[in-house]
Amino acid sequence: xxxxxxxxxHAIATLFMYFLxxxxxxxxxxxxxVAFSVVRYRARPGDTDPLPSFGHRRLEITWTVVPxxxxxxxxxxxLRTMAEVDAPLEPDRPPDLVIxxxxxxxxxxxxxxxxxxxxxxxxxxxxxxxxxxxxxxIHDFWVPQLARKMDAVxxxxxxxxLRSDVPGTFAGACSEFCGKQHAGMRFDVIAEPEAExxxxxxxxxxxxxxxxxxxxxxxxxxxxxxxxxxxxxRPYIGPPLAHIxxxxxxxxxxxxxxxxxxxWITSPQSILxxxxxxxxxxxxxxxxxxxxxxxxxx
Amino acid sequence: xxxxxxxxxxxxxxxxxxxxxxALFFFVVGGLExxxxxxxxxxxxxxxxxxxxxxQIFTMHGTTMIFLVVMxxxxxxxxxxxxxxxxxxxxxxxxxxxxxxxxxxxxGFLLYVSFLAGGAPDAGWFSYAPLSEKTYSPHAGSDYWxxxxxxxxxxxxxxxxxxxxxxxxxxxxxxxxxxxxxFVWITLVNSVxxxxxxxxxxxALVMLLSDRLLSAHFFDPTHGGSPILWQHYFWIFGxxxxxxxxxxxxxxxxxxxxxxxxxxxxGYGFVAASTLxxxxxxxxxxxxxxxxxxxxxxxxxxxxxxSMLIAVPTGIKIFNWAATLVGxxxxxxxxxxxxxxxxxxxxxxxxxxxxxxxxxxDWQLTDTYFVVAHLHYVAFGGIAFALFAGAxxxxxxxxxRLMSESLGRLTFWMVVIGFNLTFFVQHILGLMGxxxxxxxxxxxPWWGALNVISTFGAVILGLGALVFCCNLITSLVFGTxxxxxxxxAWTLEWAAESPPREDNFDHVPTVRSRRPLWDLKxxxxxxxxxxxxG
Numbered sequence: 001x002x003x004x005x006x007x008x009x010h011a012i013a014t015l016f017m018y019f020l021x022x023x024x025x026x027x028x029x030x031x032x033x034v035a036f037s038v039v040r041y042r043a044r045p046g047d048t049d050p051l052p053s054f055g056h057r058r059l060e061i062t063w064t065v066v067p068x069x070x071x072x073x074x075x076x077x078x079l080r081t082m083a084e085v086d087a088p089l090e091p092d093r094p095p096d097l098v099i100x101x102x103x104x105x106x107x108x109x110x111x112x113x114x115x116x117x118x119x120x121x122x123x124x125x126x127x128x129x130x131x132x133x134x135x136x137x138i139h140d141f142w143v144p145q146l147a148r149k150m151d152a153v154x155x156x157x158x159x160x161x162l163r164s165d166v167p168g169t170f171a172g173a174c175s176e177f178c179g180k181q182h183a184g185m186r187f188d189v190i191a192e193p194e195a196e197x198x199x200x201x202x203x204x205x206x207x208x209x210x211x212x213x214x215x216x217x218x219x220x221x222x223x224x225x226x227x228x229x230x231x232x233x234r235p236y237i238g239p240p241l242a243h244i245x246x247x248x249x250x251x252x253x254x255x256x257x258x259x260x261x262x263x264w265i266t267s268p269q270s271i272l273x274x275x276x277x278x279x280x281x282x283x284x285x286x287x288x289x290x291x292x293x294x295x296x297x298x
Numbered sequence: 299x300x301x302x303x304x305x306x307x308x309x310x311x312x313x314x315x316x317x318x319x320x321a322l323f324f325f326v327v328g329g330l331e332x333x334x335x336x337x338x339x340x341x342x343x344x345x346x347x348x349x350x351x352x353x354q355i356f357t358m359h360g361t362t363m364i365f366l367v368v369m370x371x372x373x374x375x376x377x378x379x380x381x382x383x384x385x386x387x388x389x390x391x392x393x394x395x396x397x398x399x400x401x402x403x404x405x406g407f408l409l410y411v412s413f414l415a416g417g418a419p420d421a422g423w424f425s426y427a428p429l430s431e432k433t434y435s436p437h438a439g440s441d442y443w444x445x446x447x448x449x450x451x452x453x454x455x456x457x458x459x460x461x462x463x464x465x466x467x468x469x470x471x472x473x474x475x476x477x478x479x480x481f482v483w484i485t486l487v488n489s490v491x492x493x494x495x496x497x498x499x500x501x502a503l504v505m506l507l508s509d510r511l512l513s514a515h516f517f518d519p520t521h522g523g524s525p526i527l528w529q530h531y532f533w534i535f536g537x538x539x540x541x542x543x544x545x546x547x548x549x550x551x552x553x554x555x556x557x558x559x560x561x562x563x564x565g566y567g568f569v570a571a572s573t574l575x576x577x578x579x580x581x582x583x584x585x586x587x588x589x590x591x592x593x594x595x596x597x598x599x600x601x602x603x604x605s606m607l608i609a610v611p612t613g614i615k616i617f618n619w620a621a622t623l624v625g626x627x628x629x630x631x632x633x634x635x636x637x638x639x640x641x642x643x644x645x646x647x648x649x650x651x652x653x654x655x656x657x658x659x660d661w662q663l664t665d666t667y668f669v670v671a672h673l674h675y676v677a678f679g680g681i682a683f684a685l686f687a688g689a690x691x692x693x694x695x696x697x698x699r700l701m702s703e704s705l706g707r708l709t710f711w712m713v714v715i716g717f718n719l720t721f722f723v724q725h726i727l728g729l730m731g732x733x734x735x736x737x738x739x740x741x742x743p744w745w746g747a748l749n750v751i752s753t754f755g756a757v758i759l760g761l762g763a764l765v766f767c768c769n770l771i772t773s774l775v776f777g778t779x780x781x782x783x784x785x786x787a788w789t790l791e792w793a794a795e796s797p798p799r800e801d802n803f804d805h806v807p808t809v810r811s812r813r814p815l816w817d818l819k820x821x822x823x824x825x826x827x828x829x830x831x832g
Contacts, residue, residue, distance in 0.1 A: 171731065
């Protein structure tokens with residue numbers, strides 16, 4: 001939230017700064033009154049009880065009315081910023097991408113059939129309408145530097161504006177507790193120049209060249225939980241792997257290297273304990289073949 | 299000591315003490331849970347606790363602190379003090395009083411026996427559906443959670459009914475509603491709030507149990523149910539609950555600050571009326587817990603406005619407490635130190651709460667460590683500080699002996715320093731993007747450093763609480779004898795013996811103002827003869 005990179009995130013950060021200044025002034029005022037009293041009116045030996053005072057009507061009215069005026073002002077600013085940063089509840093056009101929360105990973109679907117997980121690419125400088133959904137429990141899609149957060153509620157659809165003014169990688173996290181690996185539901189939004197994004201999204205929709213490893217992938221039942229062809233949008237338990245090799249990270253924050261890929265295939269529970277993929281024992285040659293196969297899925 | 303007499307007691311003082319001891323026991327348990335969490339979070343990517351265990355512990359920490367620490371502590375103080383403060387010999391329904399306490403014990407037992415019955419609840423203290431449904435939480439933890447809370451909320455309703463009837467019917471002659479001590483006044487308003495809010499929780503719990511045990515589908519979207527329905531029901535209870543917990547704390551502060559400033563409360567009428575305003579508004583703000591759900595802007599704005607408005611009556615209270623200090627002759631006992639610290643910490647927590655009424659800020663910061671920091675500034679810096687103040691203030695009445703002031707000061711400084719170290723930095727973590735309820739976090743710049751500061755603070759805070767517990771025990775034996783009225787105070791409980799006899803009073807002083815004992819001690823200038831004082 002400290003380094004907003006979109007007009008929407010910027011507007012919220014500015015509002016927060018206004019709030020911070022106002023809150024600081026009020027807090028320091030109370031501190032000043034208390035500190036003054038503590039020093040000035042500390043009991044000294046021999047003090048007798050001061051004369052009672054039971055209140056002061058004009059003072060009471062002052063500290064009722066002044067906060068009331070402040071609250072009205074804050075409310076006006078709140079409404080203005082809400083209208084500025086929030087996408088309509090029922091937009092009049094199809095979304096630019098659909099983001100779906102799963103236990104415990106994020107899926108992103110693009111209109112051309114491309115489907116990806118964990119790394120969500122967007123074109124820098126263009127405002128996208130993102131539709132937020134959930135496949136199971138409530139999650140929350142949050143990229144602090146780019147946009148407001150939005151709960152992903154099963155059976156309900158939310159929309160946010162998603163945009164970045166500059167190319168870059170922006171960390172995101174699930175912000176609603178969603179079970180064992182809530183902490184592992186981290187993701188990145190990658191903003192690229194328009195041309196690079198177009199190339200990326202086109203490539204993600206293409207099927208990579210056939211590789212004999214695919215037979216093993218199906219025989220070892222990997223395909224029961226993972227889509228391996230782009231555009232296959234049946235409700236899988238695990239993330240799509242059609243272009244897994246083009247991603248920088250595997251689940252959580254594990255870099256996508258050969259060694260880590262092998263580790264993920266055999267013992268995902270040691271990486272993100274409690275996630276939905278069971279540990280497995282495979283002969284060394286099959287493990288190697290599967291790793292090699294996945295590395296061709298770019 | 300006769301154990302059987304304690305277990306079968308219907309004396310409001312014994313029941314009050316039982317409530318407070320139960321709260322203290324669970325405070326230690328919930329505190330150890332907090333320590334386990336801070337240990338796990340002291341560095342990035344630690345594997346001290348597994349996610350399964352961590353999720354159970356944070357769920358139990360929240361549930362314990364709210365339902366088994368703050369609620370029984372506040373009800374305990376109320377049950378002990380209200381009859382004494384209004385000059386009565388007991389609560390209106392002594393047996394009902396005992397039932398309320400034993401339901402609380404039963405609820406606590408059900409919650410904790412879950413550890414032995416396949417795992418504690420692990421869906422968070424607000425237990426959002428559908429995560430808390432059978433499909434996603436198959437083990438029995440959530441059933442124990444719902445059943446335990448049903449008993450606890452039944453206990454709260456019973457206590458509330460008893461308070462309302464007691465205050466309505468057992469006041470000493472002359473104690474009109476405008477002469478009630480503020481603690482009693484606030485307890486009355488609070489009891490009405492409990493009666494308004496608890497049914498929503500009970501309904502939600504019964505629906506959740508029906509879903510889990512009878513395959514109903516109240517909250518299951520795949521069969522036409524709605525997860526948002528749970529959130530509405532829960533927060534219709536849950537937000538008033540925040541005020542249910544903080545109002546009695548306000549009541550304690552409104553008794554303690556005047557006595558140690560040697561001045562009557564500034565603006566009694568405004569403090570009392572602002573309580574009513576808070577209670578009323580608190581029933582219409584629950585959606586601010588749901589701003590991140592796609593709900594429609596006009597709908598959300600109404601709840602944002604109501605949430606912001608609560609700042610006004612809360613501000614009135616803070617200014618009146620501060621104005622009570624001005625012109626006083628302030629005596630810094632441990633109780634007063636905690637009360638003054640309450641004033642600052644609570645103001646801070648109230649202001650950080652205003653951030654969440656400002657909807658766009660909520661859209662960034664809800665469910666982050668900023669919320670964790672905010673709620674602890676209110677719950678610990680507010681409620682717990684008031685409880686520490688209240689404990690030091692009324693301990694001599696309850697036990698007949700004063701608590702050690704030197705241990706009290708040590709407690710105070712350790713708690714203040716530890717508390718602020720622990721929670722201040724969590725605001726920054728939230729602003730940097732750390733979500734709440736994560737069992738671990740990646741090694742991002744500053745995250746490790748800020749978290750280790752927080753853990754270090756928690757250790758100091760924990761040790762401070764330990765000093766407090768030692769002080770409670772050692773002062774029983776070594777404390778100076780208090781006499782009836784060690785603080786030269788003004789409300790009726792100080793006219794009783796310390797500890798009070800079974801039927802409380804030999805003779806209840808005449809009540810002609812809000813400060814009956816002042817009138818007694820100062821026949822030359824009684825309040826009832828002073829303009830504005832009667």
